[in-house]
Structure formats: structure tokens, C-alpha cells
Amino acid sequence: MTLLLACGAYTFMYRDTVTKAQEEALVKSEVLAASEQVTEAKNMEIMYQSTTDDRGLLPSFFVSSDDAVPFIDAVEAIGPATGSTLSLSSLSDSADGGSSHSIVTAAITVSGTWPNVMRAIGMVENLPYAISIKDLYMSESQGSPAKPGSTIKPAPRWTASLDISVLSSS
Amino acid sequence: MYHALLPPKTVKILKNEYHVRFFIVFVFFVSLAVLIATVFLLPSYAVSSLGERSAVSDAQSAKNGIATDTASITSGLSAAGDLVTALSSAMLPPLSPVVLRIAALRPEGITISSFNVSSNGPDSMAVSIQGLADTRSDLVTFKNILEGDQDFSGVTVPISDLASAMHIQFSMSMTATMKKQ
Numbered sequence: 001m002t003l004l005l006a007c008g009a010y011t012f013m014y015r016d017t018v019t020k021a022q023e024e025a026l027v028k029s030e031v032l033a034a035s036e037q038v039t040e041a042k043n044m045e046i047m048y049q050s051t052t053d054d055r056g057l058l059p060s061f062f063v064s065s066d067d068a069v070p071f072i073d074a075v076e077a078i079g080p081a082t083g084s085t086l087s088l089s090s091l092s093d094s095a096d097g098g099s100s101h102s103i104v105t106a107a108i109t110v111s112g113t114w115p116n117v118m119r120a121i122g123m124v125e126n127l128p129y130a131i132s133i134k135d136l137y138m139s140e141s142q143g144s145p146a147k148p149g150s151t152i153k154p155a156p157r158w159t160a161s162l163d164i165s166v167l168s169s170s
Numbered sequence: 171m172y173h174a175l176l177p178p179k180t181v182k183i184l185k186n187e188y189h190v191r192f193f194i195v196f197v198f199f200v201s202l203a204v205l206i207a208t209v210f211l212l213p214s215y216a217v218s219s220l221g222e223r224s225a226v227s228d229a230q231s232a233k234n235g236i237a238t239d240t241a242s243i244t245s246g247l248s249a250a251g252d253l254v255t256a257l258s259s260a261m262l263p264p265l266s267p268v269v270l271r272i273a274a275l276r277p278e279g280i281t282i283s284s285f286n287v288s289s290n291g292p293d294s295m296a297v298s299i300q301g302l303a304d305t306r307s308d309l310v311t312f313k314n315i316l317e318g319d320q321d322f323s324g325v326t327v328p329i330s331d332l333a334s335a336m337h338i339q340f341s342m343s344m345t346a347t348m349k350k351q
Contacts, residue, residue, distance in 0.1 A: 002201045003200060006204035006205050013212070016218075017214050020215075020218035021218050024222045024225050027222065027226055027229050030229050030232075031228045031232055041240050044240070048243045055246070055250045058250060058257070059253065061257060101256050103260070118266060121269075125264040125265075130256075130260055132261055132289070133264065133266075133289070134288065135286075135289070136269070136285070137285070138269060138286075139283060139284035140282075140284065165260070167257065167260050
């Protein structure tokens with residue numbers, strides 16, 4: 001009886017010890033993998049925190065559909081800044097099929113001398129918004145007639161028509 | 171020489187008793203050995219039990235740590251990713267460099283009166299220009315210059331525009347593949 005009890009106790013403890021040791025090894029490997037993931041997550045968080053400012057700038061590239069006035073003002077300010085005549089028309093808002101954002105479209109007409117018109121187009125393209133020009137048509141128009149008696153030929157004038165689109169946030 | 175002084179029946183009984191005593195002593199020592207082994211196994215058993223509990227606890231806390239740490243990052247990056255995707259898919263290459271490039275490549279004897287540039291996609295633009303060429307040679311030279319430029323392809327001039335030798339009102343179409351800036 002004593003022998004049976006001793007053998008039973010020993011067998012139970014031996015098997016349980018082996019099982020626990022195996023489980024401990026398995027769990028420790030999981031802990032090791034988890035701690036590596038925690039380290040990666042911490043590194044990711046550091047990177048995430050370091051890009052907070054840049055990510056904060058992203059919404060500023062979108063025109064607010066509730067407050068499009070700053071965008072319109074920025075476009076219209078290009079005319080005086082470049083010495084050209086600029087007008088904005090056909091402003092409309094439509095859904096963007098490819099994303100959850102909407103798109104503001106507009107037509108811009110710029111007229112002036114070649115350098116001024118090109119400078120104005122460049123400034124429109126480089127506005128701090130997600131702006132794209134879909135179509136650009138430029139044509140040379142008749143310049144103002146030369147003053148009587150003047151031998152200087154006036155610089156030719158150019159007129160540019162731009163169809164623009166800019167992403168907007170609702 | 172072996173002499174059995176005891177009667178055979180008594181000898182048989184004594185042998186049986188001897189075997190029983192031997193078995194009892196054997197079982198006693200085996201039991202003692204197993205008991206000693208069990209006692210020596212106790213520390214290992216205790217250490218394994220404690221180690222397993224500790225490891226399970228560590229694993230659980232590590233998993234909770236991962237879930238807590240990554241949730242805010244994932245949501246923040248997802249929001250930023252949506253904005254970046256919208257920006258990258260909606261942005262088209264600027265068109266003014268195409269106009270400036272054509273104007274820069276224009277040779278003597280060519281006057282351009284209009285440009286029409288339309289974006290065909292993320293890296294392609296359809297371009298058509300109109301103008302006045304002093305001579306047919308100037309027009310052919312301009313066409314060859316554009317064909318030789320890496321930013322333009324498919325430069326086409328209607329054959330009717332080559333009919334006149336001088337003062338040619340021409341139109342020209344091409345595809346521009348200037349990269350995003």
C-alpha cells in the first residue's frame with residue numbers, strides 16, 4: 001500500500017513538474033515575443049509622437065467646405081501679388097468618388113504679360129492646399145495699342161484659363 | 171556436503187518465510203527510495219508551479235501592454251493614412267512646367283499663340299499648341315526638337331500645315347510625361 005501510494009505520488013509529481021516546465025518554457029517564449037512587440041510598439045510610439053506636427057498639418061491642405069473664404073482669398077490675392085488680373089468663377093462642391101472627401105472645383109482666369117501670368121499659374125499650383133489644375137488654356141491676346149508717337153511696342157498680353165480642383169473636408 | 175536435518179515440510183515452510191521476508195524488505199527499500207525521490211522532487215515541483223504562474227502573469231500583462239500601446243497609435247495613423255491617401259490620389263502634376271518647357275524649346279522663327287494642356291492622369295498630359303512658323307524648316311525643326319526631348323512623345327503636326335513654305339499657321343499635339351514635382 002505504501003509502495004503504491006509512494007509510486008502514485010511520485011508519478012503525479014514527476015508528470016506535473018514536466019508539464020509545468022514545458023508550459024513555463026512555452027509561456028516564456030510568448031513573453032519574449034510579446035516584450036519584443038512592446039519594444040516595437042514603444043519605438044512606433046516614439047516615431048508617432050515625433051511626427052505629430054507633420055500629421056497636424058495634413059488637414060490644412062484641405063479646404064473646409066464650411067469655411068472656403070480663406071482659400072478664395074488666397075487665390076484672389078495672387079492677382080495683385082503677380083501684377084496680373086485674376087478672377088475666380090464657377091466655384092462648386094462635389095463628392096470625390098475615390099475617397100470620403102469632397103472636391104471643390106473652380107475656374108480661374110488670369111490675364112497679363114507672359115511672366116506675370118506664368119508666375120500667377122505657378123503660385124496657384126503651389127498654394128498650400130491639395131490643389132490640381134486639370135486643364136490649362138493659354139492664348140495670346142491683343143495688347144494695348146502703342147501710344148501715338150511711341151516706337152516701343154507694348155508687350156503682348158496673355159490670357160490663361162485654369163480648371164482647378166482642390167480637396168475639401170466636410 | 172549438505173545434510174538436511176529438518177524434516178522436508180519444515181524446510182519448505184522456512185523457505186517460504188524467507189521469500190516473504192525478502193520481498194517485504196525489498197518493497198520497503200523500494201518504497202523508501204520512491205519516498206526519497208518524491209521528497210527531492212518537491213522543490214522542483216514548487217519551483218515549476220511558481221514559475222508557470224509567474225510566466226502566465228507576465229504574458230498576460232505583456233499582451234495587455236501591447237493592446238494599450240498600439241490602439242491609440244493605430245487609430246491616429248489610420249486617420250493620417252486616409253488623408254495621405256486622399257492627397258496622393260487626388261494630386262495631379264503641375265501643368266505650368268510643360269508650358270515653360272515648350273516655350274524654352276521654341277526655336278527662332280516660331281511664335282506660339284496658344285497652349286492647351288490637359289491632365290490625363292498622374293503622370294501624363296495631353297498638349298496642343300498653336301502658333302506661327304516663319305518657314306516650313308522652322309516648323310520641322312521645332313517638331314524635331316520636341317520629339318527629341320524626353321518629356322514629350324507622339325508629337326503630331328497635321329500634314330496640311332506643311333503645305334505652305336512660309337508664314338505657316340500651325341497646330342501641334344503631343345503627350346507630355348513630366349514627373350510630379
